[in-house]
Amino acid sequence: xxxxxxxxxxxxxxxxxxxxxxxxxxxxxxxxxxxxxxxxxxxxxxxxxxxxxxxxxxxxxxxxxxxxxxxxxxxxxxxxxxxxxxxxxxxxxxxxxxxxxxxxxxxxxxxxx
Amino acid sequence: xxxxxxxxxxxxxxxxxxxxxxxxxxxxxxxxxxxxxxxxxxxxxxxxxxxxxxxxxxxxxxxxxxxxxxxxxxxxxxxxxxxxxxxxxxxxxxxxxxxxxxxxxxxx
Numbered sequence: 001x002x003x004x005x006x007x008x009x010x011x012x013x014x015x016x017x018x019x020x021x022x023x024x025x026x027x028x029x030x031x032x033x034x035x036x037x038x039x040x041x042x043x044x045x046x047x048x049x050x051x052x053x054x055x056x057x058x059x060x061x062x063x064x065x066x067x068x069x070x071x072x073x074x075x076x077x078x079x080x081x082x083x084x085x086x087x088x089x090x091x092x093x094x095x096x097x098x099x100x101x102x103x104x105x106x107x108x109x110x111x112x113x
Numbered sequence: 114x115x116x117x118x119x120x121x122x123x124x125x126x127x128x129x130x131x132x133x134x135x136x137x138x139x140x141x142x143x144x145x146x147x148x149x150x151x152x153x154x155x156x157x158x159x160x161x162x163x164x165x166x167x168x169x170x171x172x173x174x175x176x177x178x179x180x181x182x183x184x185x186x187x188x189x190x191x192x193x194x195x196x197x198x199x200x201x202x203x204x205x206x207x208x209x210x211x212x213x214x215x216x217x218x219x220x221x
Binding site for chain 2: 102
C-alpha cells in the first residue's frame with residue numbers, strides 16, 4: 001500500500017497570506033489528523049477528521065481549519081498567516097482515530113516571511 | 114503544565130548498550146504511542162500500547178496504567194537507532210498530547 005502523502009513538501013508565504021496543505025491517507029484509512037511541529041512548542045495536535053467530520057480539535061485559533069473529502073483526503077487551511085505559523089505540518093492517517101496506530105506523512109515545511 | 118513528560122532529554126550511548134527512555138503522563142488515556150523521528154522530519158510509529166508490554170525486534174515498550182508511566186527499551190543499541198524518540202498519548206478527552214522527545218545518539 002502507498003503511504004501517506006502530503007503536498008506540497010515546502011512552501012514559502014508572506015504574512016497575511018493564506019495557505020492550503022493537502023494530505024492523502026493510506027487507502028482504507030478513514031481518520032486523518034493534523035499536527036504542527038515547531039522548535040519551541042514541539043509537536044501539537046491541530047485536529048482530527050473522520051468520515052468527513054471534524055471529530056477532535058486542539059487548542060489552536062480559528063485561523064486554522066480543515067476539511068475532509070469523501071475519499072478521505074484532507075486539506076488544512078491557515079488564513080492570515082503569522083510569522084509564528086512557520087512550522088512543519090504533519091498529517092497522519094489511521095483506521096479508526098487517535099487511539100489507533102498513526103501513520104505519518106513526510107510533512108509540509110511552511111516558512112512565513 | 115505538560116501532560117506528557119519524557120526523560121532524559123538527551124542520551125548518548127555506546128553501541129551495544131541497553132537504553133531506557135521514560136515517559137510519564139498526567140491525563141486519562143485510551144492509548145500511549147512511542148514514535149521515532151529521524152533528521153528530516155519523518156515520523157514512524159513504533160508502538161501503540163494500552164496495557165502491558167510489547168516487543169518488536171530489539172525494542173520493548175511497557176506501560177503501567179496505575180502509575181501513569183511507560184518505558185521504551187532498546188537492547189543492543191546500534192548507530193542506526195540514533196533518532197528522536199517521542200512519547201504521545203491519546204487522552205480520554207479526545208486530545209493527543211506529545212512529550213518533548215528524547216534525542217538519542219549511539220556511537221560506534
